[in-house]
Amino acid sequence: MADEIRVPSDSGRPMRGRGPRRGRPAPGSDSGDEKRENELTEKVIFINRSAKVVKGGRRFSFSALVVAGDRRGRVGLGLGKAGEVADAIRKGSDIAKRSMVGVSLRAATIPHEVLSTYGGARVLLRPASPGTGVIAGKTVRAVLEAAGVKDVLSKSLGSNNAANVAKSTLQALQMLRQREDILRGRGLAVTAPPAHVPAAN
Numbered sequence: 001m002a003d004e005i006r007v008p009s010d011s012g013r014p015m016r017g018r019g020p021r022r023g024r025p026a027p028g029s030d031s032g033d034e035k036r037e038n039e040l041t042e043k044v045i046f047i048n049r050s051a052k053v054v055k056g057g058r059r060f061s062f063s064a065l066v067v068a069g070d071r072r073g074r075v076g077l078g079l080g081k082a083g084e085v086a087d088a089i090r091k092g093s094d095i096a097k098r099s100m101v102g103v104s105l106r107a108a109t110i111p112h113e114v115l116s117t118y119g120g121a122r123v124l125l126r127p128a129s130p131g132t133g134v135i136a137g138k139t140v141r142a143v144l145e146a147a148g149v150k151d152v153l154s155k156s157l158g159s160n161n162a163a164n165v166a167k168s169t170l171q172a173l174q175m176l177r178q179r180e181d182i183l184r185g186r187g188l189a190v191t192a193p194p195a196h197v198p199a200a201n
Contacts, residue, residue: 042068042093043142046162047085065163066092068100069146076100077143077170079163103173104181108150111179116172120159123168128153143169 045065051058062085069075076099080091104111109127116123123140128151134141136154139162144152156165183189 040068040070040097041146042066042096043146044089044092045139045142045166047088062088064088064092065166066096067142067146067166068093068096069143069148070100071146071148073105073148074100074102075143075147075170075173077166101170101174103147104176104178105148106178108148109152110149110173110176112176114172114175116168116175117158118168118171119161119164121156121161121164121168122158123165123172124155124157125169125172126153127151137165139165140169142166143173147173 043066045067047065048063049060050063051060053059061081061083063079063081064085066078066080066089067075068078076096078092078095078097078099080088080093080095082088082091106127108130110125111127113124113126116125125144128135130151132151132153134144134149134152134154136144136152137156140154140156143166144154154169158168159165183191
């Protein structure tokens with residue numbers, strides 16, 4: 001079918017086409033950028049399968065450990081259990097989003113060194129200079145990246161259980177405190193940190 005010919009009121013020349021389409025944002029609109037900023041990152045850390053022996057055979061169930069964060073200082077963990085893997089991941093994701101907490105960061109790293117223990121897992125985190133990257137294992141890395149940490153040194157010193165390592169890492173992030181917050185808590189004046197003086201040779 002041929003395109004209809006429209007004649008604008010301010011011009012005598014016919015103009016072909018169907019006109020502007022409705023429902024599409026203008027090229028300069030930032031609705032897409034706002035949507036991306038509000039999106040959360042999710043990552044499945046570990047999926048476990050357990051079996052229960054019943055009269056007709058074995059019945060399987062799955063549990064999924066999921067981490068969610070906005071990469072700007074908020075992160076949460078969730079453990080979902082279900083009869084199917086997809087349902088377990090969905091439940092874990094919902095729990096992680098509901099349990100998100102804020103952590104104190106300094107630029108792209110952490111304010112100070114911290115050691116956290118959860119069950120048999122022990123996680124050590126140390127600040128790193130810009131460009132170092134996330135030096136960590138799979139489980140610790142997932143939690144740190146979801147929180148927005150880009151430069152950090154870490155070491156897992158205890159159990160390799162993924163759930164305990166992830167919870168220990170989250171607990172370590174919650175233990176972080178900014179220098180200004182500590183001074184205010186002690187009733188002291190907040191002053192600029194002393195400048196670093198290189199040692200003489």
